[in-house]
Amino acid sequence: MTTYRAADSKREEFRKYLEQSGVVDALTKVLVNLYEEPEKPSQALEFLRQHLGAAGPETADVESLRLEVSELRGKVSQLTDENAELKSRLEKYEPSEEATE
Template identity: 70%
Template sequence: MTTYRPGDSKREEFRKYLEKAGVLDALTKILVALYEEPEKPNDALDFLKAHMGQSGPDTADVESLRLQVSELMQKVERLQDENRELKAKVQMENPEVEPSAEN
């Protein structure tokens, strides 16, 4: 006869959580892929790490975002230059106005 241990319910809750989140399926798929590898890798942990990230962002999306970041950084630089020029112009027109420390 088995005895009930309080830790069993926590384990069961955690297992259900992992199953609901899809973690168990993902791990199972990766382990099956490792099992089906004709030549087993020297480092199984590296294999797992490499295959865990497969569902990450699409490379096209990443490239698109990098391009967008680059364009926005150039725009920020242009606007900062324009801001400095306008502040200098205002300072020339109104020399009694203290230049602000902002930039």
């Protein structure tokens, strides 16, 4: 009998935790939205993921952003190298003031 009460107590603690953290409200809102949908989606679980924000960005969006980041990193590297080269060329023709003093 004590095992039953301990399990019941843990269940009640968990329920309170879910309520306090806003999980119950978020789930309720999403389920109400699903209920109020005029045309029920064929993938109810996907609907829940999208509306809870668990799905994250679309895979195509993520892939395009990764490609863009890769290209931009290459461009930064190229510009850094070019900047260093131009600084060394400039030093040949115009020595810095520190070197002349």
